[in-house]
Amino acid sequence: MPTKVAPDPSRRSETARRAILAAALDLVGKVGYAKLTIEGIAQAAGVGKQTIYRWWPSKGPLFFDAFLTLAGDGEAAALPDTGDLAADLKLVLSATVDELNDLGFDQTMRALHTEIVHDPNLAADYATRLDGPMRELKKERLRSAQRAGQLAEDVDLDVAVDLIWGPVLNRWLHRTAPLTSDYACQVVDTALRGLQPR
Amino acid sequence: MPTKVAPDPSRRSETARRAILAAALDLVGKVGYAKLTIEGIAQAAGVGKQTIYRWWPSKGPLFFDAFLTLAGDGEAAALPDTGDLAADLKLVLSATVDELNDLGFDQTMRALHTEIVHDPNLAADYATRLDGPMRELKKERLRSAQRAGQLAEDVDLDVAVDLIWGPVLNRWLHRTAPLTSDYACQVVDTALRGLQPR
Numbered sequence: 001m002p003t004k005v006a007p008d009p010s011r012r013s014e015t016a017r018r019a020i021l022a023a024a025l026d027l028v029g030k031v032g033y034a035k036l037t038i039e040g041i042a043q044a045a046g047v048g049k050q051t052i053y054r055w056w057p058s059k060g061p062l063f064f065d066a067f068l069t070l071a072g073d074g075e076a077a078a079l080p081d082t083g084d085l086a087a088d089l090k091l092v093l094s095a096t097v098d099e100l101n102d103l104g105f106d107q108t109m110r111a112l113h114t115e116i117v118h119d120p121n122l123a124a125d126y127a128t129r130l131d132g133p134m135r136e137l138k139k140e141r142l143r144s145a146q147r148a149g150q151l152a153e154d155v156d157l158d159v160a161v162d163l164i165w166g167p168v169l170n171r172w173l174h175r176t177a178p179l180t181s182d183y184a185c186q187v188v189d190t191a192l193r194g195l196q197p198r
Numbered sequence: 199m200p201t202k203v204a205p206d207p208s209r210r211s212e213t214a215r216r217a218i219l220a221a222a223l224d225l226v227g228k229v230g231y232a233k234l235t236i237e238g239i240a241q242a243a244g245v246g247k248q249t250i251y252r253w254w255p256s257k258g259p260l261f262f263d264a265f266l267t268l269a270g271d272g273e274a275a276a277l278p279d280t281g282d283l284a285a286d287l288k289l290v291l292s293a294t295v296d297e298l299n300d301l302g303f304d305q306t307m308r309a310l311h312t313e314i315v316h317d318p319n320l321a322a323d324y325a326t327r328l329d330g331p332m333r334e335l336k337k338e339r340l341r342s343a344q345r346a347g348q349l350a351e352d353v354d355l356d357v358a359v360d361l362i363w364g365p366v367l368n369r370w371l372h373r374t375a376p377l378t379s380d381y382a383c384q385v386v387d388t389a390l391r392g393l394q395p396r
Binding site for chain 1 (some may be wrong): 390
């Protein structure tokens with residue numbers, strides 16, 4: 001009779017964790033964030049509620065971790081750098097527009113966004129784990145543009161990031177007008193050139 | 199015996215409507231939007247639930263009307279026009295920063311914002327009744343700046359409004375950094391001058 005091999009507890013844990021995060025993403029697409037419950041996630045993932053509460057105090061932080069797996073676990077790639085700042089920014093922002101116009105991603109992003117708006121702790125987590133690293137990559141691209149003489153030396157890079165990325169996010173959030181790649185390109189051109197006559 | 203005078207039904211209606219809207223604003227500050235209920239509002243306003251349902255189908259549209267009373271019933275004033283575009287924009291944006299940093303206004307705005315993000319009908323209402331008229335006033339000020347030669351002739355005014363107002367709204371929503379008047383002024387200067395070297 002072969003000796004029974006005890007399952008590796010850390011691997012089992014990781015499998016359960018992944019199943020829980022996947023179930024949360026799957027469920028939010030079906031029922032929306034408001035009806036997402038720890039109980040529902042546990043059932044869909046085939047684990048007990050206690051397993052979930054061992055890792056997460058509530059559905060907000062759990063959902064945020066799930067979202068991070070969707071965003072590639074925070075391993076964001078550097079922005080393209082072809083030497084043409086405007087073209088690179090238009091490429092990146094157009095990809096963002098496509099993502100935000102994807103219905104599944106849209107719903108997940110809106111759910112995460114709502115949590116961030118109402119929960120200062122989650123907002124801090126978002127700033128540290130997602131917005132911060134992404135912002136650093138954006139600023140890295142802008143620094144390269146400064147070295148290439150395509151961006152003014154004295155521009156505050158945080159303000160620059162806000163000017164370039166903010167309008168697209170706002171139009172998506174408030175649905176004030178269709179979010180298109182054309183709009184994103186117009187924002188890039190206008191931010192680079194400025195509103196004053198040259 | 200004096201003849202009894204029947205109360206004016208339209209005036210009574212208006213009084214009830216005002217009481218309901220005031221109760222909604224008062225309650226949202228105490229319990230938050232998630233726990234705001236038609237029942238709670240009815241109780242606080244001293245009316246029956248049926249009275250509320252006669253005017254509003256659910257708490258979203260009711261809350262939006264309540265917010266509009268806070269915002270002066272949509273009778274927004276024209277932006278200041280001293281002839282100095284940068285100074286006028288900084289004044290307006292600094293006032294917005296002060297409003298958003300007011301705890302009561304902050305909570306009400308976040309509640310409204312969440313509803314808009316998740317409810318396309320309310321978003322359309324918001325665009326028509328609040329964002330649209332406000333945006334028109336902003337564009338009117340920018341047109342005046344174009345006539346004065348302070349804004350490029352070929353700038354798309356909607357994009358200009360998004361560049362000037364979007365970053366402040368985003369920073370407030372996501373709490374990525376403290377929202378200050380200094381930041382608002384920096385945004386104005388950077389948007390006007392542009393990111394490229396002049």
